[in-house]
Amino acid sequence: MPEILRKRALCTGIWEYVVEAPLIARKARAGQFVIIRLHERGERIPLTLADWDAGAGTITLVVQAVGKSTREMAERFGEGEEIRDVAGPLGTPSEIERYGTVVCVGGGVGIAPIYPIARALKAAGNRVVTIAGARRKDLLFWLERLKKVSDELIVTTDDGSFGRKGVVTEPLRELLQRGGVDRIWAIGPAVMMKFCSLVAREFGVPIWVSLNPIMIDGTGMCGVCRVEVAGETKFACVDGPEFDGTQVNWDLFLARLAMYRDLEERALKHYLGTVEERI
Numbered sequence: 090m091p092e093i094l095r096k097r098a099l100c101t102g103i104w105e106y107v108v109e110a111p112l113i114a115r116k117a118r119a120g121q122f123v124i125i126r127l128h129e130r131g132e133r134i135p136l137t138l139a140d141w142d143a144g145a146g147t148i149t150l151v152v153q154a155v156g157k158s159t160r161e162m163a164e165r166f167g168e169g170e171e172i173r174d175v176a177g178p179l180g181t182p183s184e185i186e187r188y189g190t191v192v193c194v195g196g197g198v199g200i201a202p203i204y205p206i207a208r209a210l211k212a213a214g215n216r217v218v219t220i221a222g223a224r225r226k227d228l229l230f231w232l233e234r235l236k237k238v239s240d241e242l243i244v245t246t247d248d249g250s251f252g253r254k255g256v257v258t259e260p261l262r263e264l265l266q267r268g269g270v271d272r273i274w275a276i277g278p279a280v281m282m283k284f285c286s287l288v289a290r291e292f293g294v295p296i297w298v299s300l301n302p303i304m305i306d307g308t309g310m311c312g313v314c315r316v317e318v319a320g321e322t323k324f325a326c327v328d329g330p331e332f333d334g335t336q337v338n339w340d341l342f343l344a345r346l347a348m349y350r351d352l353e354e355r356a357l358k359h360y361l362g363t364v365e366e367r368i
């Protein structure tokens with residue numbers, strides 16, 4: 090079973106794991122992900138391949154502890170522990186070409202998946218401008234890594250505690266107003282990707298976003314990850330996770346994400362009610 094070789098806290102609630110996975114490391118490409126299961130009874134968690142080292146046979150995963158399984162991973166899985174399954178690489182790789190000038194936008198934990206894309210775009214000969222944003226300074230990470238693969242790095246925080254005060258769409262708009270941007274990648278919270286896509290459309294610049302719907306099998310069988318793009322149903326796990334942001338039906342995507350959140354809240358309330366009745 091794949092062993093966790095290194096684990097470190099990157100910032101508040103976000104952890105970096107280096108995991109032994111030689112076959113995946115050999116095949117990994119920017120934009121792809123893995124699905125892990127911590128133990129026999131574990132849920133399946135999709136996580137982006139944030140980095141990999143084919144020589145050392147390792148992959149790097151960056152995990153934000155947001156719910157049941159990611160918290161369990163952060164709290165109970167450390168160096169030397171084994172992960173039950175790591176399946177991948179999954180998903181269609183990013184379309185890396187020499188476009189000219191590209192802007193890579195990473196928001197929150199989206200900073201991790203934007204890194205290998207920025208690195209691959211730089212290696213392909215592009216001029217890379219990276220925008221990294223977070224709510225506060227203590228939620229930022231990997232800025233040095235991003236700097237190494239970017240010609241220019243712009244950092245924003247919502248509260249102004251580091252870098253420029255504001256949200257990522259503001260410097261994005263300014264860069265597009267200046268002109269000369271050939272393509273954009275944006276990865277982060279769904280709302281951030283939606284607004285980046287609206288700005289990109291205003292200026293007629295192509296934009297890729299990486300969608301993060303709920304996933305189960307990750308191989309196009311269950312249909313849980315379906316999204317609507319250009320009026321057609323797509324499965325994010327096999328057709329994506331990257332799509333043309335101007336063609337995504339954002340209202341439907343956001344409603345489906347919210348629906349799962351509501352169901353979880355209702356299930357929790359029901360469970361707590363049942364417990365209270367028993368007491």
Ligand SMILES: Cc1cc2nc3c(=O)[nH]c(=O)nc-3n(C[C@H](O)[C@H](O)[C@H](O)COP(=O)(O)OP(=O)(O)OC[C@H]3O[C@@H](n4cnc5c(N)ncnc54)[C@H](O)[C@@H]3O)c2cc1C
Nearest residue numbers: 134135136137151152153155156157158159301302303350
């Ligand atoms: C292709 C892909 C790549 C991803 N890459 C990363 C990554 O590199 N790092 C990382 O930290 N997270 C990543 N995610 C999100 C991650 O998979 C979820 O946060 C995780 O599955 C939540 O599981 P949980 O059991 O901890 O939370 P749950 O207890 O299931 O849910 C807790 C909260 O998280 C929300 N949630 C559940 N699943 C998702 C999801 N897929 N996306 C967003 N919110 C979700 C729920 O609605 C709920 O509000 C990725 C998701 C996808 C689809």
Ligand code: FES
Nearest residue numbers: 305307309312326
């Ligand atoms: S996760 Fe099942 S079809 Fe995509």
